[in-house]
Amino acid sequence: MAARPWVTPEEVIQYTSHEDVLKRPVEKLVFDISRAELKVIAKTNNSFGEEYPEIPEPVKMAVILLAEAYAKNSIEATKKQIRSETFDDYSYSVESGTVDIEGLDIDDLLAEYVLAKGRGKTVMRMRAL
Incomplete structure (x- = not known):
């Protein structure tokens, strides 16, 4: 059995190009890695x-x-994110810099490792007569 964590904070730091993530404390990166592992397991x-x-x-x-x-x-x-602001005849907008977790397209990376077993829920299948 592979021991957790599966990834080190150094690997995340080595991969990222976001300046804020590079400056994030290692203890918080460990927490982020744990959340990511639980998401993959789920x-x-x-x-x-x-x-x-x-x-x-x-x-x-x-x-x-x-x-x-x-x-x-x-x-x-x-x-603090400012969505839009107007001064006389000048205005500007700032979009949120958050990442859509579901939009990361990790399904292709994980497709080979998905197990078909259920999570203890009832599954009902119907067919046409």
């Missing part, structure tokens, strides 16, 4: 147990992408 229904002595590279890539997004979103949430 998406795949796979805890990567005994059959995975080492975490596959695509799974690591997905965790790094998610951890970076969680870190950036946490930083952006603390900043």
Whole structure:
């Protein structure tokens, strides 16, 4: 069984190009990595147990992408964002810098590792007669 965390804060720092994420404390990056790992486990229904002595590279890539997004979103949430402002005949708008977690397209990275087992919920299948 691969030991958690699957990714180190140094790997996230090495990957990112966001200045704020580079300055984020290591303790907070560890928390972001943990959230990312739990998201991957939930998406795949796979805890990567005994059959995975080492975490596959695509799974690591997905965790790094998610951890970076969680870190950036946490930083952006603390900043005061001005949506738009007008002075006489001059106006400007600033968009939020948050990352859409669902829009990261990690499904392709994780597709091979998704287990079909349910989460203890009832599944009902119907067919036409």
